[in-house]
Amino acid sequence: MIRNKPAYIPARSLRAALALAVLGTLGACANMSELPQGTPLAQIEAKYGRPNFSCPDAGGGQHLIWSQQPMGQYAWGVHVDGAGHTGKVAALLTDEHFKMLAQGTWSQERVRCEFGPPAVIDRVGLPSSDQLVWSYRYRQSGAWNSLMYVYFGHDGSHVTHFNPGPDPMYDHDRWSFF
Numbered sequence: 001m002i003r004n005k006p007a008y009i010p011a012r013s014l015r016a017a018l019a020l021a022v023l024g025t026l027g028a029c030a031n032m033s034e035l036p037q038g039t040p041l042a043q044i045e046a047k048y049g050r051p052n053f054s055c056p057d058a059g060g061g062q063h064l065i066w067s068q069q070p071m072g073q074y075a076w077g078v079h080v081d082g083a084g085h086t087g088k089v090a091a092l093l094t095d096e097h098f099k100m101l102a103q104g105t106w107s108q109e110r111v112r113c114e115f116g117p118p119a120v121i122d123r124v125g126l127p128s129s130d131q132l133v134w135s136y137r138y139r140q141s142g143a144w145n146s147l148m149y150v151y152f153g154h155d156g157s158h159v160t161h162f163n164p165g166p167d168p169m170y171d172h173d174r175w176s177f178f
Contacts, residue, residue, distance in 0.1 A: 032089055040086070053067055055113035057080075061079055061080050069119045069137060070137070071119070073138050074091065075092040075093050076092060093137070093148070094138065101162050111150060118134035119147070134149075135147040140164050146164045
């Protein structure tokens with residue numbers, strides 16, 4: 001009886017393949033935010049697929065979001081007016097964009113409509129003072145695998161504070177590819 005041995009893939013080849021896959025993904029990420037304002041929605045959807053989240057805008061339009069959450073680190077949004085004209089496609093999960101949370105009052109619905117659904121919804125703290133926390137996976141400063149923690153306080157009614165932290169999914173002691 002002849003048995004087929006499983007194919008052996010050298011570690012160097014596997015690392016090279018993973019590196020190329022990551023670079024390809026990052027290249028695709030950069031392209032969506034480079035779309036010019038006014039790009040027809042049909043053209044955006046033909047290239048990147050349908051958005052996976054939307055919210056109504058004031059004036060009859062919509063805010064459309066293409067999100068890679070819960071496992072990815074990128075999300076893009078575009079405002080489309082009632083006549084179907086698109087604004088500039090914007091990267092949503094960036095340090096600069098998260099700074100919006102420091103201005104005004106942000107309900108859960110407002111956060112979801114601006115950034116898309118979070119990667120993780122959790123509660124932290126002691127039972128008498130626990131807080132609702134939404135976590136968004138993103139690349140802090142464009143380089144670090146991070147989570148942006150958005151705290152809604154004990155009652156969950158509005159954002160009380162937010163801060164970045166390392167993403168435990170990328171524990172380099174366990175998952176060292178390079």
